[in-house]
Amino acid sequence: xxxxxxxxxxxxxxxxxxxxxxxxxxxxxxxxxxxxxxxxxxxxxxxxxxxxxxxxxxxxxxxxxxxxxxxxxxxxxxxxxxxxxxxxxxxxxxxxxxxxxxxxxxxxxxxxxxxxxxxxxxxxxxxxxxxxxxxxxxxxxxxxxxxxxxxxxxxxxxxxxxxxxxxxxxxxxxxxxxxxxxxxxxxxxxxxxxxxxxxxxxxxxxxxxxxxxxxxxxxxxxxxxxxxxxxxxxxxxxxxxxxxxxxxxxxxxxxxxxxxxxxxxxxxxxxxxxxxxxxxxxxxxxxxxxxxxxxxxxxxxxxxxxxxxxxxxxxxxxxxxxxxxxxxxxxxxxxxxxxxxxxx
Amino acid sequence: xxxxxxxxxxxxxxxxxxxxxxxxxxxxxxxxxxxxxxxxxxxxxxxxxxxxxxxxxxxxxxxxxxxxxxxxxxxxxxxxxxxxxxxxxxxxxxxxxxxxxxxxxxxxxxxxxxxxxxxxxxxxxxxxxxxxxxxxxxxxxxxxxxxxxxxxxxxxxxxxxxxxxxxxxxxxxxxxxxxxxxxxxxxxxxxxxxxxxxxxxxxxxxxxxxxxxxxxxxxxxxxxxxxxxxxxxxxxxxxxxxxxxxxxxxxxxxxxxxxxxxxxxxxxxxxxxxxxxxxxxxxxxxxxxxxxxxxxxxxxxxxxxxxxxxxxxxxxxxxxxxxxxxxxxxxxxxxxxxxxxxxx
Numbered sequence: 108x109x110x111x112x113x114x115x116x117x118x119x120x121x122x123x124x125x126x127x128x129x130x131x132x133x134x135x136x137x138x139x140x141x142x143x144x145x146x147x148x149x150x151x152x153x154x155x156x157x158x159x160x161x162x163x164x165x166x167x168x169x170x171x172x173x174x175x176x177x178x179x180x181x182x183x184x185x186x187x188x189x190x191x192x193x194x195x196x197x198x199x200x201x202x203x204x205x206x207x208x209x210x211x212x213x214x215x216x217x218x219x220x221x222x223x224x225x226x227x228x229x230x231x232x233x234x235x236x237x238x239x240x241x242x243x244x245x246x247x248x249x250x251x252x253x254x255x256x257x258x259x260x261x262x263x264x265x266x267x268x269x270x271x272x273x274x275x276x277x278x279x280x281x282x283x284x285x286x287x288x289x290x291x292x293x294x295x296x297x298x299x300x301x302x303x304x305x306x307x308x309x310x311x312x313x314x315x316x317x318x319x320x321x322x323x324x325x326x327x328x329x330x331x332x333x334x335x336x337x338x339x340x341x342x343x344x345x346x347x348x349x350x351x352x353x354x355x356x357x358x359x360x361x362x363x364x365x366x367x368x369x370x371x372x373x374x375x376x377x378x379x380x381x382x383x384x385x386x387x388x389x390x391x392x393x394x395x396x397x398x399x400x401x402x403x404x405x406x407x408x409x410x411x412x413x414x415x416x417x418x419x420x421x422x423x424x425x426x427x428x429x430x431x432x433x434x435x436x437x438x439x440x441x442x443x444x445x446x447x448x449x450x451x
Numbered sequence: 452x453x454x455x456x457x458x459x460x461x462x463x464x465x466x467x468x469x470x471x472x473x474x475x476x477x478x479x480x481x482x483x484x485x486x487x488x489x490x491x492x493x494x495x496x497x498x499x500x501x502x503x504x505x506x507x508x509x510x511x512x513x514x515x516x517x518x519x520x521x522x523x524x525x526x527x528x529x530x531x532x533x534x535x536x537x538x539x540x541x542x543x544x545x546x547x548x549x550x551x552x553x554x555x556x557x558x559x560x561x562x563x564x565x566x567x568x569x570x571x572x573x574x575x576x577x578x579x580x581x582x583x584x585x586x587x588x589x590x591x592x593x594x595x596x597x598x599x600x601x602x603x604x605x606x607x608x609x610x611x612x613x614x615x616x617x618x619x620x621x622x623x624x625x626x627x628x629x630x631x632x633x634x635x636x637x638x639x640x641x642x643x644x645x646x647x648x649x650x651x652x653x654x655x656x657x658x659x660x661x662x663x664x665x666x667x668x669x670x671x672x673x674x675x676x677x678x679x680x681x682x683x684x685x686x687x688x689x690x691x692x693x694x695x696x697x698x699x700x701x702x703x704x705x706x707x708x709x710x711x712x713x714x715x716x717x718x719x720x721x722x723x724x725x726x727x728x729x730x731x732x733x734x735x736x737x738x739x740x741x742x743x744x745x746x747x748x749x750x751x752x753x754x755x756x757x758x759x760x761x762x763x764x765x766x767x768x769x770x771x772x773x774x775x776x777x778x779x780x781x782x783x784x785x786x787x788x789x790x791x792x793x794x795x
């Protein structure tokens with residue numbers, strides 16, 4: 108970098124100084140937030156609703172690579188992936204807590220970048236940061252986010268409510284985030300071997316954006332409410348369509364029949380898969396990190412759902428004995444195998 | 452160790468297999484737990500109460516040392532320190548989520564030990580494990596716990612509600628956990644230099660237990676409810692009495708006058724402090740990790756509180772301008788300085 112950036116050591120502020128500094132800029136959006144940061148616990152008003160709680164642990168070197176992940180994007184994504192879990196319950200998130208562990212390699216300016224991303228997500232999704240913890244770590248960056256939301260009991264969607272004959276729907280498109288990661292990993296390898304090379308991102312802003320700055324489908328929860336449709340089951344596509352569909356099938360005790368032609372793939376993802384000599388449908392099935400919503404509906408709700416934007420009909424649920432099958436465009440029928448998340 | 456212990460690699464199970472195995476043994480205590488582990492989020496029933504949420508991040512090498520911390524104790528303590536924050540709001544915890552990051556050094560048997568401790572805490576405090584996340588880590592063990600509780604709006608106790616003239620109370624005794632840590636650190640150094648030496652724990656089971664297996668004061672929340680006393684402010688003693696009292700004073704905009712003779716110190720802690728050539732009152736003020744409750748009450752409630760067991764009257768709140776003072780047994784008056792937590 109040409110310009111010398113300012114570097115403030117975190118030790119200069121201490122824990123409480125750091126928390127005060129990082130959280131001072133967060134304002135409150137939610138009338139239900141009675142007490143946010145600064146006490147032993149956050150306080151949230153109830154009122155006949157169910158409270159839903161989701162949590163994720165993100166570790167440097169496992170879940171993210173700071174070589175190509177800007178800290179601001181990372182902060183944004185850390186919040187978004189948790190909100191996505193709340194939306195997948197058909198609930199509305201209201202609050203998040205964020206805990207971070209920092210090694211001495213991180214300056215105050217770096218942590219402020221991370222929190223600028225966390226704040227951008229809070230502002231966009233209108234959720235309140237209400238607590239957390241900061242600690243030093245011996246190595247690397249650790250981020251733990253917990254999201255809290257609410258939903259009327261009659262509207263909640265579990266993974267377990269689907270029935271044989273229900274229609275399988277998915278929002279948006281699948282596989283692009285995985286291909287974005289492949290591009291970033293490729294450019295990292297190029298950079299490591301030839302540090303003077305300029306990155307060749309091939310104008311793949313859409314695909315790379317899907318990896319670095321995903322959004323959660325808050326719009327779908329609103330659309331479904333407006334059309335008075337409650338999915339029979341819902342999950343967010345984080346591990347990959349195959350793995351996440353398998354969760355619904357396992358917990359609902361059903362099988363599934365998916366039409367390849369019904370699986371939405373973005374044209375840029377399609378093209379990039381072929382460049383990487385990957386099968387686009389495999390990227391869509393096993394890629395993960397799409398943060399789209401996979402849900403099933405009773406056939407009677409199909410006319411309503413057809414009117415909603417950005418929802419694709421992918422197939423239907425079958426008897427458990429039929430397994431989980433893909434009907435390819437070529438007319439063959441394959442088993443869908445979950446690959447999903449394999450950090451261990 | 453003489454016997455060869457069984458070692459199962461976590462990779463053999465995969466993420467979902469690991470979660471299933473670790474959480475299968477947890478039963479539900481809380482009628483409010485609608486949905487626990489196994490969906491995108493946990494679901495908790497409300498009903499006119501405030502929901503309180505607290506979270507902690509524990510990192511190996513910073514917050515705990517596995518050389519002298521049995522994994523079962525660590526799991527227990529990780530839950531207890533979060534429950535303590537919920538009790539400090541005068542609330543009752545109902546649910547916890549636990550996320551863990553594991554390096555390849557940990558076997559399934561080791562993680563099961565950790566979860567045995569988590570389960571022991573859930574069983575003792577009657578809280579439900581309702582979610583979490585597991586991930587591999589590049590180095591060391593990472594534990595993130597979030598606790599959720601509920602409280603009637605009229606009973607909630609913030610750090611900010613104390614007034615000049617309120618009486619300062621504390622439960623149990625202070626400083627022992629810090630001295631337990633000193634013993635464990637000393638024995639670690641002895642072991643590192645002479646591995647054949649037997650540990651000399653000097654029958655200090657009480658002190659060491661305060662460090663390795665602290666309990667949260669769930670009894671106090673019940674006592675206070677029974678005697679219909681709502682403290683004006685409350686905090687749990689995690690960073691150290693001085694630091695935690697300072698939080699109340701800062702947020703309530705008051706000063707404090709503490710009698711040294713009112714600060715409860717266990718006889719074993721007293722004795723051990725002198726052996727380490729430390730001032731017992733300094734250990735009590737700055738030690739931390741006691742997980743006792745520090746609270747303030749309106750003077751009119753004093754007769755009721757005097758009848759409750761294991762509560763000590765330590766002093767009273769003064770004007771902010773008076774600062775935070777200690778009246779020593781020798782008759783001197785000193786400023787109380789917060790040292791508290793200094794991981795950075």
